[in-house]
Amino acid sequence: MKVGIPRALLYYKYEKLWTTFFDECGIEYIISPETNKAIINDAANLAIDETCLPTKILLGHINWLKNQCDYIFIPRVEFVYRAQMCTKFMAQIDLVMNTFRGEHLKFLFYNLYKKGPKAEYKAFKKMGKYLGLKKSVYKYAYYTAKQAQVYYEMFRAQNQLQLLQQPTPQNKVLVVAHAYNIGDKFVGEPILRTLKNLGCRPIIAEYFDARECIQASKQLSRTLPWAYNQHLLGAIALYHEQVDGIVILTTFPCGPDSMVNEMIVRKIKDKPILTLTMDTQDGSAGLETRLESFVDILNFQKERPHA
Amino acid sequence: MKKAYLGIDIGSISTKGVVIDAKNQIIASEYLWTEGDPMGAVKRLLKSLQKQIKDQTVQVVAVGTTGSARKLIGAMTNATVVKNEITAHAIGTTTLYPDVNTIFEIGGQDSKIIIVENGFVVDYAMNTLCAAGTGSFLSSQAHRLGVSVAEFGAIALTSKHPTNIAARCTVFAESDLVHKAQMGHKKEDIIAGLCKAVVTNYLNNLGKGKRIKAPIVFQGGVSKNIGVKKAFEEAVGCEVMVDPNGHLMGAFGVAVLAKQAGIERHFNFNVADLDFRTKGFECPKCANHCEIICVYQGNKLLDAWGNKCDNGAVRV
Known part of the structure; x- marks a missing residue:
């Protein structure tokens, strides 16, 4: 049995958690390649107009x-850190099933729809049972995977600091x-590469x-609902004083971002901010x-005698 | 022999070139249509500039290029500076108007707002995907109304009651315009309404949240339209300056940048007679299918770009 993991959306968050889990369970898996133009073209043909680029x-x-595989792994996540997720993460399963209806694909669902410390384990337990694994196997695999994910994130955060x-x-x-x-080869990578070249x-x-x-x-907004936007907003609140400028990258048409970006631009006044909106367009x-x-402006600011 | 600096701004619609001397005085300038052929336009531009400075003993020692075809023309003219149009415009304007605070720029396909503080650019905004409210929008509407773009502004000034026209989107503006015309609105009112709509659209899209403070300079091709200038003045409530060379500001700015860069490379106007070609192909090496452009002078490869990864790199 072979499980296919799409390299999209939550993969970039939980890569370690998922791959370690499957490794520990001894399940063979395949990860789709980095996003390329062929995948983007397929994507544009398959999707309805209103969905966002990442979807x-x-x-x-x-x-x-x-x-390429027997089962396609699709996650559905409703809560992270007790905070609500964007609707697309809840709709993923239905969206995919509806898009590929009639093709008789087999899906492996990972459904995290509860709050609380045990919720994630329960989702894995369900998946483990579906795969016909023993409790000892999936339980051990989950805790090992969780640890790997936690260490990975910790290491990454320290590195950024x-x-x-x-x-x-x-x-x-x-x-x-x-x-x-930011993790996507087609969307975020060109931005990082251009910034480094500059x-x-x-x-x-x-x-x-x-x-x-x-x-x-919470310093910037007490009422912002979406977990991932809270995460990004918090990073701005904590670290904007230590950087020279801020680049906000959004994909079209992202609902949460369209509101949050506007708020960031209004609240952060002391640093140059550039908002970039990406779509499937090719021209760079x-x-x-x-x-x-934008980088010219940053350089001008450095040359500028301080008033 | 006096030193001179050449700046070329190759936009989507028009191609601008200036030659300045060491004191930033413009000694030759040209403005012509790109007509979808940037290389041909630059050749014509260079011939005209060469004619203008024939009697003077000047030697162009540095070339700067800007505008959307800056890379291509940079390779062609062996430019010392290849700079984006936002910085070029800002440098050009702050050189001529050191105390400017806000720069409005409306070109053929794009519009920008640049915020300046004590001679330093601190913020900018540029229109995103769509070209509503730019020069090409105005010229297509002028065409629809049977008026030439050149007289557009003067006609707008004669209007006493500008018609309200939705300019959020060109498609809506067009249907709104047809509707208003059929309702019996006068032509000059519709034209003035269009100018006003361009300004409203600009201030709502780009000026949103920005600190707009006098002195304000308005430039780009559309600044030649006196109707739009007046609409701007009414909207912001203060005088908006338009430089007689406002349409050349990008080229001027990049010439100044070329001068400041300090790299000198003798430039020969013969470039205009050489044979340049570009060849585009799709890289087959991976699934990205990058479109790679190679620039040749005769059979010599000058430069190549377009590849996203090293697989597609073309070595010069």
Whole structure:
């Protein structure tokens, strides 16, 4: 039996958790390749117009996987850290089943729909039972996977903090984008590459510790509902004073971001902010022009005598 | 022989070029249509500039390019500076108007707002995907109304009661415009309404949340439209300056940048007679199918770009 994991959306959050779980259970799995133009084209054909770009990309990845494995793994997550998720994470399963109806694909569901410390384990338990595994196997696999995920995140957060605090002549740019945008080869990677080519040091907001960030996000908004947006907002609240500028990367048409970005621009007044909106368009000229002139502004600020 | 600096701004609609001397004085300038052929336009531009400075003993020692075809023309002219149009415009304007605080820029396909503080750019915004409210929108509407773009502004000034026109989107604006015309609104009122709509759209999209403070300079091709200038003044409530060379500001700015860069490379106007070609192909090496562009002078490869990864890199 072979499980296919789409390299999209939550994969970029829980890669370690999922792969370690399957490894420990001794289940063979395959991960779809980095997003490329062929996947984007499939995605655009499969999706309805209203879905956001990351959701479209998910469909593209599932399309790639459909003849490569026995089961396609689809997560559905409703709560993280007791906070609500964006609707697309709840709708994923239904959306995928509806898009590929009539193709007789077999799906492996991972359904996390409760709050509380045991909720994640229960979701894995259900999946383990479905796969016909013994309790001892899936329970051990889950706790090992959880540990791997926690350490991975901790290590990543420490790494980012180091990058942030290390003095450097480069411009430090806080890149604010969801995990599935910044991690994607097609969406986030060109931004990071362009920033590096322009002599900047990108600091990725998403990599900072989630609990600390969500706590800190209350400084800027007490009522913001979405967990991942809280995370990013908190990173801005905590670290915006230590960077030279902020780049906000959004995919079109992201509902939560469209509101949160506006709020960030209104509340953070002391740093230059650039908002970039990505779609399936291919031309990188507009992107380069915008990033280039943004970095020019950062350089001007450094040259400028302090008033 | 005096040193001179050439700046070229190749936009989607028009191509601008200036030659400045060491004191930032413009000694030659040209403005012509790109007509979808940036290389041909630049060749025509160079010929015209060469003619203008024929009698003077100047030597162009540095070239700067900006605008959407800056890379292509940069490779063609062996430019020392290749800069984005936002910085180029800002540098150009702050050189001429050191105390400017806000720059409005409306070009053929894009519009920008640049916020300046004590001569330093601190913020900018640029229109996103759509070209509503830019020069190409105005010229297509002028065409629809049977008026030439050049007289558009003057006609707008004669209107006493500008018609309200929705300019959020070109498609809506067009249907709104047809509707208003059929309802019996006067042509000059509709034209003035269009100018006003361009300004409202601009201020709502780009100016949103930005600190707009006098002195304000308005530039780009649309700044030649006196109707739009007046609409801006009414909307922001203060004088909006338009430089007679406002349409050349990007080229001027990048010429200044080329001067400041300090790299000198003698430029020969013969480039205009050489044969340049571009070749585009789709890289087959991975699933990304990058569109790679190679620029040749005769059979010599000058530069290539478009690849997303090293697999598609074309070595010069």
